[in-house]
Amino acid sequence: xxxxxxxxxxxxxxxxxxxxxxxxxxxxxxxxxxxxxxxxxxxxxxxxxxxxxxxxxxxxxxxxxxxxxxxxxxxxxxxxxxxxxxxxxxxxxxxxxxxxxxxxxxxxxxxxxxxxxxxxxxxxxxxxxxxxxxxxxxxxxxxxxxxxxxxxxxxxxxxxxxxxxxxxxxxxxxxxxxxxxxxxxxxxxxxxxxxxxxxxxxxxxxxxxxxxxxxxxxxxxxxxxxxxxxxxxxxxxxxxxxxxxxxxxxxxxxxxxxxxxxxxxxxxxxxxxxxxxxxxxxxxxxxxxxxxxxxxxxxxxxxxxxxxxxxxxxxxxxxxxxxxxxxxxxxxxxxxxxxxxxxxxxxxxxxxxxxxxxxxxxxxxxxxxxxxxxxxxxxxxxxxxxxxxxxxxxxxxxxxxxxxxxxxxxxxxxxxxxxxxxxxxxxxxxxxxxxx
Amino acid sequence: xxxxxxxxxxxxxxxxxxxxxxxxxxxxxxxxxxxxxxxxxxxxxxxxxxxxxxxxxxxxxxxxxxxxxxxxxxxxxxxxxxxxxxxxxxxxxxxxxxxxxxxxxxxxxxxxxxxxxxxxxxxxxxxxxxxxxxxxxxxxxxxxxxxxxxxxxxxxxxxxxxxxxxxxxxxxxxxxxxxxxxxxxxxxxxxxxxxxxxxxxxxxxxxxxxxxxxxxxxxxxxxxxxxxxxxxxxxxxxxxxxxxxxxxxxxxxxxxxxxxxxxxxxxxxxxxxxxxxxxxxxxxxxxxxxxxxxxxxxxxxxxxxxxxxxxxxxxxxxxxxxxxxxxxxxxxxxxxxxxxxxxxxxxxxxxxxxxxxxxxxxxxxxxxxxxxxxxxxxxxxxxxxxxxxxxxxxxxxxxxxxxxxxxxxxxxxxxxxxxxxxxxxxxxxxxxxxxx
Numbered sequence: 001x002x003x004x005x006x007x008x009x010x011x012x013x014x015x016x017x018x019x020x021x022x023x024x025x026x027x028x029x030x031x032x033x034x035x036x037x038x039x040x041x042x043x044x045x046x047x048x049x050x051x052x053x054x055x056x057x058x059x060x061x062x063x064x065x066x067x068x069x070x071x072x073x074x075x076x077x078x079x080x081x082x083x084x085x086x087x088x089x090x091x092x093x094x095x096x097x098x099x100x101x102x103x104x105x106x107x108x109x110x111x112x113x114x115x116x117x118x119x120x121x122x123x124x125x126x127x128x129x130x131x132x133x134x135x136x137x138x139x140x141x142x143x144x145x146x147x148x149x150x151x152x153x154x155x156x157x158x159x160x161x162x163x164x165x166x167x168x169x170x171x172x173x174x175x176x177x178x179x180x181x182x183x184x185x186x187x188x189x190x191x192x193x194x195x196x197x198x199x200x201x202x203x204x205x206x207x208x209x210x211x212x213x214x215x216x217x218x219x220x221x222x223x224x225x226x227x228x229x230x231x232x233x234x235x236x237x238x239x240x241x242x243x244x245x246x247x248x249x250x251x252x253x254x255x256x257x258x259x260x261x262x263x264x265x266x267x268x269x270x271x272x273x274x275x276x277x278x279x280x281x282x283x284x285x286x287x288x289x290x291x292x293x294x295x296x297x298x299x300x301x302x303x304x305x306x307x308x309x310x311x312x313x314x315x316x317x318x319x320x321x322x323x324x325x326x327x328x329x330x331x332x333x334x335x336x337x338x339x340x341x342x343x344x345x346x347x348x349x350x351x352x353x354x355x356x357x358x359x360x361x362x363x364x365x366x367x368x369x370x371x372x373x374x375x376x377x378x379x380x381x382x383x384x385x386x387x388x389x390x391x392x393x394x395x396x397x398x399x400x401x402x403x404x405x406x407x408x409x410x411x412x413x414x415x416x417x418x419x420x421x422x423x424x425x426x427x428x429x430x431x432x433x434x435x436x
Numbered sequence: 437x438x439x440x441x442x443x444x445x446x447x448x449x450x451x452x453x454x455x456x457x458x459x460x461x462x463x464x465x466x467x468x469x470x471x472x473x474x475x476x477x478x479x480x481x482x483x484x485x486x487x488x489x490x491x492x493x494x495x496x497x498x499x500x501x502x503x504x505x506x507x508x509x510x511x512x513x514x515x516x517x518x519x520x521x522x523x524x525x526x527x528x529x530x531x532x533x534x535x536x537x538x539x540x541x542x543x544x545x546x547x548x549x550x551x552x553x554x555x556x557x558x559x560x561x562x563x564x565x566x567x568x569x570x571x572x573x574x575x576x577x578x579x580x581x582x583x584x585x586x587x588x589x590x591x592x593x594x595x596x597x598x599x600x601x602x603x604x605x606x607x608x609x610x611x612x613x614x615x616x617x618x619x620x621x622x623x624x625x626x627x628x629x630x631x632x633x634x635x636x637x638x639x640x641x642x643x644x645x646x647x648x649x650x651x652x653x654x655x656x657x658x659x660x661x662x663x664x665x666x667x668x669x670x671x672x673x674x675x676x677x678x679x680x681x682x683x684x685x686x687x688x689x690x691x692x693x694x695x696x697x698x699x700x701x702x703x704x705x706x707x708x709x710x711x712x713x714x715x716x717x718x719x720x721x722x723x724x725x726x727x728x729x730x731x732x733x734x735x736x737x738x739x740x741x742x743x744x745x746x747x748x749x750x751x752x753x754x755x756x757x758x759x760x761x762x763x764x765x766x767x768x769x770x771x772x773x774x775x776x777x778x779x780x781x782x783x784x785x786x787x788x789x790x791x792x793x794x795x796x797x798x799x800x801x802x803x804x805x806x807x808x809x810x811x812x813x814x815x816x817x818x819x820x821x822x823x824x825x826x827x828x829x830x831x832x833x834x835x836x837x838x839x840x841x842x843x844x845x846x847x848x849x850x851x852x853x854x855x856x857x858x859x860x861x862x863x864x865x866x867x868x869x870x871x872x
Contacts, residue, residue: 024730028590034655034772035587133585139731141585148584148761149569149577151471152751154464219470277737280716294460294744295575301713302734312731315588325584325761336470 006039007322010076012067012093013083014047017107017134019054020307021080021314026056032315036322040315043075071096078103078321080314086110098122098130103326105317107134107310113208117221120329129326131317136209137162137286139309140302141316146216146290147331153292158217159255162209162267164284164304165193165200166232166252170269171282174240174250180233192284202231203252203267210254213288214265215330218258219338222330226342228266234429235269239355242383242400243271243431246353249279253434262343269431271353276436346409351380351433354401354415359423361395368401368418375414378404396425402433442475443758446506448529449518450483453543453570455490456743457516457750462492468751472758476751479511507532514539514757516750522546534558534566539762541753543570543746549644553657556765565762567753572645573598573722575745576738577752582652582726583767589728594653595691598645598703600720600740601629601636602668602688606705607718610676610686616669628720638667639688639703646690649724650701651766654694655774658766662778664702670865671705675791678819678836679707679867682789685715689870698779707789708872715872782845787816787869790837790851795859797831804837804854811850814840832861838869 011018022042025032033039045058046067064070067089070079079097081104083090090111097104099122106112112119112132123130133143146158161167165187172183184201187193199205207227215222232252243250248271257264272279277299281287286304291297303309320326330337358364365382372379383400403411415428447454458478461468469475481494482503500506503525506515515533517540519526526547533540535558542548548555548568559566569579582594597603601623608619620637623629635641643663651658668688679686684707693700708715713735717723722740727733739745756762766773794800801818808815819836839847851864 020730024588027729028588031590031655032588034768037769139586139589139728140734141581144585145577145581145736148756149580149752150575150748151755152460152464152468153575153748154467219467277716280713292575292748293463294456295748296739296742296745298576298736298738300581300734300736303732306732308730309732312586312589312728316585319587320584323763325763327759327761332470333473 004038006041007036007318008041008043008075008077009080009318010044010064010070010073010078011042011080011082012046012070012089013081014045014054015082016307017310017314018047018082019056020311021082022056022058024311024315032319036319038322040318040322044070044073046070067093068096071100071102076102078105078318080318081106081108084108084110086114091115094119094130095122098126098128101126101128103128103131103321105131105314105321107132107314109135109205109208109212113211113222113224116212116215116329120221121334123329124334129321130329131320131326132212133317134310134313136212137288137300138302138304138306139312140286140288140300140304141313142213142288142300143216145300146213147327150290150292150295151331153294155217155290155292156258157256157291158213158288159210159253160278160288161251161281161286162206162254162304163200163252164286165197166206167282168192168284169201170232170235170240170250170252173235173237174244177237179237180235201233203229206252206254206267210256210265210267213254214256214263217256217290218263218340219331220340221337223265223342226265228268228345230268232269234427236429238398239429239431242355245383246271246402247274248272248433249274250431251278253278255434259343262341264343264348266345266348270434271431272434272436278436346407346412348408349405350408351405352403352411353431353433354403354411355429356399356418357396357425358399359395359425360397361423364423367421367423371414371417372401375410375417377406377410377414380404440474442477443472443754444477444479444511444513445516445754446480446500446509446512446514447478447516447518448482448503448506448525449520450481450490451518452743453746453750454483454518455492456747457518458492458494460747460751468755472755474758476754476758480506480509482506504529504532507536507538512538514541514754516754517542517544520544520546522550527551530555530566531558534562534564537562537564539564539567539757541567541750541757543568543750545571545641545644545648549647549658549660552648552651552765556657557770559765560770565757566765567756567762568648569753570746570749572648573724573736574738574740574742575748576722576724576736576740577749578649578724578736579652581736582649583763586726586728586731587767589730591653591726591728592694593692593727594649594724595646595689596724597687597714597717597722598642598690598740599636599688600722601633602642603718604628604720605637606668606671606676606686606688609671609673610680613673615673616671637669639665642688642690642703646692646701646703649690650692650699653692653726654699654776655767656776657773659778662701664704664781666704668705670863672865674834675865675867678791681819682707682838683710684708684869685710686867687714689714691870695779698777700779700784702781702784704868706868706870708870712872782843782848784844785841786844787841788839788847789867789869790839790847791865792835792854793832793861794835795831795861796833797859800859803857803859807850807853808837811846811853813842813846813850816840
């Protein structure tokens with residue numbers, strides 16, 4: 001191997017991840033240089049508060065006021081974008097860097113999910129890699145596994161537990177019997193959830209990651225806009241109890257599935273059987289499950305967030321850039337990508353769990369059963385659970401309906417009609433049942 | 437991307453894996469060409485019985501009598517070695533191909549484990565890749581994950597369940613209560629174990645894979661000769677019962693662990709706690725667990741053998757070769773590899789399970805306890821289990837000792853002395869306790 005000079009990085013953003021990357025590059029400098037075939041060094045950084053102590057020595061590193069300037073900086077070989085958000089400085093910087101012929105490594109799932117199709121074309125046109133291993137499932141090298149390690153197989157299913165915050169909340173709800181709001185507050189106090197938790201608990205973060213995984217698995221440009229997204233705000237302690245009674249665990253899953261006529265992509269709270277692979281993934285852990293025609297089922301599990309795991313993924317991308325081994329963004333050249341369309345929600349098929357709070361009076365079940373029959377939803381089981389605790393309505397009881405396989409259009413129509421009944425006292429909770 | 441001609445393969449060996457590779461290349465030809473940037477085609481094969489029906493169309497493919505000729509074949513760009521065994525034709529062919537400047541893709545764990553250090557130097561000298569994703573854990577892209585996906589981190593531990601045959605046997609023994617010999621016969625009848633099962637049940641196959649993983653994880657040339665290997669022939673139905681009573685599952689684990697003064701590598705039957713990640717991996721599945729300073733714990737689980745998964749790994753390597761993205765064999769150039777030595781067994785430290793069959797008479801425990809005290813082995817618990825069934829010796833009882841953390845030298849010395857006692861009726865079974 002010919003001796004090369006250092007690979008010089010311009011790092012934009014020095015939050016938890018940025019500081020982690022700087023720490024890792026220092027701590028493992030020798031090992032990284034051996035693997036990359038050359039040293040990897042931060043030469044310039046752009047970050048808001050220059051004076052803040054980040055626990056890492058950045059002496060000798062040049063500070064840049066406007067991150068966008070890194071794209072044109074002649075001393076920067078690679079731009080490392082760790083600012084975040086789909087728009088604004090992050091997007092401007094990544095675009096400008098690719099246009100200037102500089103490789104980009106980013107941990108920005110929102111940017112890649114929303115603008116990844118365009119950015120991939122820019123990357124290909126410029127002949128420089130756009131890498132984002134850290135954008136999905138933190139330290140788990142799932143992007144590499146899917147795009148390269150499974151490059152020979154035709155994948156049929158990819159998904160899993162993609163948001164550690166939601167998984168932590170639901171694990172804690174199950175173990176403690178406490179309610180969503182209560183556990184969310186605790187997660188915020190512990191730093192597992194943001195002050196504004198909506199990106200996590202409304203499923204947006206998981207949907208960004210799922211859109212990226214689906215693009216890689218099915219070899220098509222990323223299509224975030226078509227992901228059907230439901231979060232976990234509607235989940236009550238009662239749902240965890242029912243799930244356990246029915247032999248399931250509750251997980252926020254991202255699921256992308258190949259159908260003859262297109263790709264199903266969605267994020268939603270799901271029931272998975274106790275004892276299944278995904279059921280055992282608890283707390284802040286992430287897991288990605290893949291099914292291929294030849295490879296069969298494969299699961300990757302690990303820490304989906306945090307400075308260490310995320311920095312590990314960013315630096316692995318940098319080693320690839322240094323080695324010159326990067327591959328096309330979606331695994332194939334733009335012209336060779338598949339045109340598989342995303343399917344609308346109404347065409348999905350599955351089994352569902354519907355939890356209602358109904359007035360405890362004669363005829364309620366008959367009324368609901370009639371709607372389900374009209375909408376051609378076949379009922380597998382129907383459970384009642386005594387009086388609801390703490391609702392303040394003496395005559396309210398929870399009622400759970402588990403369906404056989406049915407079209408999602410049918411269950412959605414039934415839910416709308418059931419929800420409108422006078423005897424139904426709150427918005428029904430609907431969960432999908434998955435094999436896990 | 438510039439349009440390139442097809443990547444032309446010479447395939448040596450058309451057993452289960454070879455036929456699988458041929459099938460996969462046909463089935464997914466378009467997708468593979470899109471990902472590889474060019475078609476990948478078999479142009480020549482060398483296999484024993486030319487006439488045999490392998491369920492795959494090989495018309496138009498040239499048959500070669502001596503596999504070694506593929507190395508010099510001007511129409512072959514890449515040699516795919518699927519013959520197996522550390523010596524003989526497989527070794528000759530791989531060596532000759534690398535010397536002739538041809539990339540090699542192989543599924544041969546024995547060859548890579550035994551001769552991988554030399555072959556890596558050949559590969560580097562010739563500037564052509566030697567790829568072997570299929571050699572470890574079948575379809576799970578663990579070599580890529582460790583060598584590339586975790587290239588930034590310093591790993592401390594790698595290992596797991598590396599032999600599906602042993603895992604199937606021990607899972608079945610636990611579920612059925614049947615004995616080793618009985619379950620082995622069944623596994624042979626089902627095709628899960630070979631007619632000569634020694635490579636699997638004596639731990640050799642797992643040791644090949646572990647040696648490869650340790651080399652990748654710790655960035656050093658492969659050192660198969662130093663792996664401490666114990667198989668599962670000594671495991672009885674009784675051990676499975678005791679394991680369950682103590683809250684453990686029994687697994688044949690390969691474990692490589694970094695110490696200050698070197699690397700511990702061993703394959704041995706181990707107890708892992710019920711509920712741990714490795715405990716839940718059952719049947720023919722494989723799982724590799726990795727721990728790194730930054731990435732934390734990571735587990736990859738999937739099918740470790742079979743035509744489909746193995747072919748998926750071989751073809752992923754071929755796509756890498758076609759893309760020109762292959763990396764050095766042990767993750768760094770030969771001169772940049774670590775010189776970490778393998779540690780001798782005597783220096784290992786851990787907790788152990790020792791199961792004895794002893795005469796049921798006064799003073800036996802005192803005699804054994806005195807030996808353990810002399811050898812400075814601290815006992816955590818001691819269990820008896822009534823009379824042993826089916827031994828034909830009325831006065832024989834099983835006795836299980838679980839130790840605290842102790843040096844392996846101490847427990848080995850104690851075992852030798854205990855084994856020599858008149859009251860000890862058969863060779864003791866010793867198991868390591870791992871966190872799983």
